[in-house]
Amino acid sequence: MAKANKEISEVNKDPNEKNWKRFYALLAKSPIKQYRVVYRSRKLKNRQDLYSSVVELFDAKGRLIGTVPIYEKKGKKIRGATKYLTGLSNINRYE
Amino acid sequence: MIEQDLKQLQERSIYIMREAKEKFGNVAALWSMGKDSTAMLALARKAFLGKVPFPIIHIDNGIDFPETYKFRQELAKKWKLDLIVAESEIKPELSGYSCCGENKTIALKKLMKERGFDALIVSIRRDEHGIRAKERYMSPRNRDFKWNYKEQPAELWNDYSSKLDDKGHIRVHPLLDWNEIDIWNFTKREKVPIxxxxxxxxxxxxxxxxxxxxxxxxxxxxxxxxxxxxxxxxxxxxxxxxxxxxxxxxxxxxxxxxxxxx
Known part of the structure; x- marks a missing residue:
């Protein structure tokens, strides 16, 4: 769990490709099994909306482990980063 | 919801894809890993002796569901797809709807220019949305990707347009007459992965x-x-x-x- 926290922390500090790849390499061996995407705004109107949206990470019993950003910085470009969560199961709910 | 005759739907879709492959030199298909575009790939395998003989494009803005990426990986390997992933940026400062409109279209335009595709197979259906109901089986786009929905080819007697605008392309829509339940009936019958x-x-x-x-x-x-x-x-x-x-x-x-x- 300590290792998962370190990788999560690095990605939160700087969501660049290197940190995301390290996080992804760790995923299979970690207790993180489920995710929920939380967008701060129903419409992404600006960069701040995107930067403040997160993915919540849970273990198999639904306990929150941490959160990571939804985006990746690739040089000057911003791309989504959900491909680095491949293997996890979605638990989004909407009322 | 009316359940249509799958045999007739399938025959027409296969005919349209074979026509497109025959008429246009450089064909590609869009795949979003949804049920419709995956059913389209299954139909293509039926049309072309178990193979998909053209590149498959996924326009990826990076915020698809992780399950979608896993499904893409697995099916591309299983069906030996020639998969091209066209990465698009997310620029939320563009106006609300443009997350898809601008960002993904830019990525698609860039890829089309690089690869010179003159026909693009897209798995839309008329019953999905009113504007899609205006489409044709083979629908021309000009060089700027613009669609003149007010002036479209007639498509009488199964004669489909193959006239390309200068540097434009044709959108091929083999699933236009299918409805949602037809897709699921086909998926069940053919055991298409979902x-x-x-x-x-x-x-x-x-x-x-x-x-x-x-x-x-x-x-x-x-x-x-x-x-x-x-x-x-x-x-x-x-x-x-x-x-x-x-x-x-x-x-x-x-x-x-x-x-x-x-």
Missing amino acids: NPLYKSKNGYRYRSLGCTHCTSPVKSNAKGIDGIINELRSTKTEERAGRDQDKEKEYVMEKLRALGYM
Whole structure:
């Protein structure tokens, strides 16, 4: 769990490709099994909306482990980063 | 929802894809890993002796569901697809609907220019949205990707347009006459693999799949395809009710399509 926290922390500090790849390499061996995407705004109107949206990470019993950003910085470009969560199961709910 | 004759639908779709392959030198198909475009790939395998003889394009803005990426990886390997991933940026400072319209269309235009595709197979259906009902089986786009929906080819007696505008391309729509339940009946019959998000989990499932931002699950207990088909036989909710993009003003979808996005 300590290792998962370190990788999560690095990605939160700087969501660049290197940190995301390290996080992804760790995923299979970690207790993180489920995710929920939380967008701060129903419409992404600006960069701040995107930067403040997160993915919540849970273990198999639904306990929150941490959160990571939804985006990746690739040089000057911003791309989504959900491909680095491949293997996890979605638990989004909407009322 | 009316369930149509699958044999007739399938025959027409296969005919359209074979016509496209014959008439146009450089064909590609779009794949979003949804049920429709995956069914289209299964039809292509039927049309072309078990293979998909053209490149498959995924326009990826990076915020698709992780299950979608896993499904892409697995099926591309299993069916030996010539997969091209066209990466698009996310620029939310563009206006609301443009997350798809601008960002994805830019990526598609760039790829089309690089690879020179003159026909693009797209798995839209007329019953999905009013603006899609205006489409033709082979629908021309000009060099700027623009679609003149007011002046379209007649398509009488199964004669489809192959006239290309200078540096334009043709959108090929083999699933135009299919409806949602036909896709599921075909998927069940042919055992086509599906994205697991379509199946209910904890009382919710995704009826229509887009990216994580614009897609919401719907209440459902349909854990498998049989459950989905039974649900569709009695539902009065629109298929794309969980898609935020469609909640924009109706003209927005028309504008997106006229600009060249699907």
